[in-house]
Amino acid sequence: DTGVSQNPRHKITKRGQNVTFRCDPISEHNRLYWYRQTLGQGPEFLTYFQNEAQLEKSRLLSDRFSAERPKGSFSTLEIQRTEQGDSAMYLCASSLSQGLVSHEQFFGPGTRLTVL
């Protein structure tokens, strides 16, 4: 399978714990995006990378959230001191950006986080 993969698929944690999710994009894609999706809503943008550079972060991304893409390939999203409001599906997507053109995004299956 050469699509976007995410691990783990499910994560249950206690409030106050730290969690880390991983995303492996499609190999030739240089852009990687993180979204959060709650029940009854569409995905909400969190942040995105062009290669290893984090180019934009949403106001939704509090200082408890940090994302990295150290080698321009896979990315990690860490949430520190989790809160019940962090419970959501965390989606990763990747796309190919060529010059001024950015193509459609391909989504992974998501990581469902439940904070107890």
Next chain:
Amino acid sequence: AQSVSQHNHHVILSEAASLELGCNYSYGGTVNLFWYVQYPGQHLQLLLKYFSGDPLVKGIKGFEAEFIKSKFSFNLRKPSVQWSDTAEYFCAVRPSGTTDSWGKFQFGAGTQVVVTP
């Protein structure tokens, strides 16, 4: 700020009925437009996209959408639905322009479509 509005949160219809899902966006500049679908238990998949040219675009599985710039709309249609079209449908908008510095999509809240046999 840009926003995307999907008019219906839930739609229930019978097989062979026609489907139209509304999508309106607010943004003053040029946009790229997308419809994504999420089948039960699966991840988001692209149905169709509009970048430029013919405003009537055809996607997979018999879906099409029409971009009406004057109405800031990008409605999705299918003439005859099947039970397998039961899914959640998301409209997404991305501003396009000379810098392409805004790489993220703005998604609508989604429309849950249930097709009954």
